Amino acid sequence: MTVAASAPQRPPIALIVLGGYLGAGKTTLLNHLLADAQGRRVTVLVNDFGAINIDASLIREQSDDVISLENGCVCCSIGGRLVQALVEISARADPPDVLIIEASGVSDPVRIAQVGMLDRAFRLHGIVVAVDAQGIGETLGDPYVGDIVRRQIEGATALVLTKTDLIDESAKGAVTSKLLELAGTRIVIEAMHGAIPPALVFDATPAGTRQPNAPALRSATPAHLPAGLRSFTFRSEARLNRARLKEALRVLGPRLLRAKGFVLLDDAGAPQELHVVGPRIRLGAFSGAVSAESTIVLIGLFDPEDERLAIGALHSAAL
Ligand SMILES: [Zn+2]
Structure with a gap:
């Protein structure tokens, strides 16, 4: 769908990608954000790796504007379903102020952001990545999925530590240091009961045309998913x-x-x-x-x- 040249200029839709490994608590963070959107019109696009989008059902409790993309990793379908969904959202007669894309736990959120930035109707405001404070050490060391998680952390503009109630202060300090070593961002905050200050997401400054700490455009080959x-x-x-x-x-x-x-x-x-x-x-x-x-x-x-x-x-x- 194209917009006629004479159409009035619309402000860009703020794009936020919410990433993080399987079970890191993305959906909980998202539901808290939606409950505190303060009048902003928010569309949510949820990618679930499984054939049934459980996360979308959990979010529908909080929002009636949820688009579900299931059955595979959406960053591996560039030119496919994600692009189509973005075109449909931006072509709406009454487009939202904010689009939050909840990435699947195995997706590369930077690649999703890059797809979003190809569409001028959107402006990237952040890549927020949830990190399970208790499980992250083991996940990073995993020979199969360690790379996926490392890429998620490296590409984040803000990191959110979840499940910190399951570890003690010294373990929390060690996790934070490790994240600061890997990440391109200095922003590491702790979620309290699954919630973060909405301003971290909704008032984030536009991130520009490309992520400062990400490669120019990551390969479109879906090599980031482990075989099996x-x-x-x-x-x-x-x-x-x-x-x-x-x-x-x-x-x-x-x-x-x-x-x-x-x-x-x-x-x-x-x-x-x-x-x-x-x-x-x-x-x-x-x-x-x-x-x-x-x-x-x-x-x-x-x-x-x-x-x-x-x-x-x-x-x-x-x-
Ligand atoms: Zn992918």
Whole structure:
């Protein structure tokens, strides 16, 4: 779609890319920001690596302007779905003030920002990257995904430390030093209960036409994803036993990087929100509208038999 030459000039839409590794807490940060948008019209574009966009469902509780791009990494589809979505947003009769793109946990947020900057309707205001303070040390050392996370940190214009309640002060200091070593930014702030000051995002100065600490244009070849990164989905209409569900989520060991979804349990009436991040499993009440079945998206570096193994174990958690 093109805009006629005589069309009045519109102010650019502020573009913010929210990145960070799988399970770093991006969606929680985003929901807090949306609750405190102070009258700004915000469109949210959510990329989820899995086939079902769980994050988009979580955000719809807070915003009715959510666009969902699932089933793959959006920075690897340059010229594809992301560009199309940007064109549609900028061509709206009443475009938003702000577009926040929540990158998938394995995406390169700099590449997403670069795609956004090719469209003159947008102006980049920041690349905010969430970092799991407890898990980051191990993730950076991981031979398969360490590079993904390092690139996310290097390209950030601001870093947000999450889950700091799980570590002590000296560990927090060590993580902060490590991040400052890697990052091109000096801005490292700590999220409090999943929230950051909205001004950090909404009042950020435009970042210019290119990121100061990023290469001019990163290669369009999708080489940044580790071979073997896969996702599959479990669905069941039966209620699941809480203890057996937790056991089933552990059968893949460390090959399971992230799982998320909504589940119906035997001991809770309402659907529960499920998050698995490394060894941590969290279940909590979810008040939003979800279908009357359990849906879990699993993301990991899987062996060929893993899908069958995990789906089998999950079905045996059903009553
Ligand atoms: Zn990608």
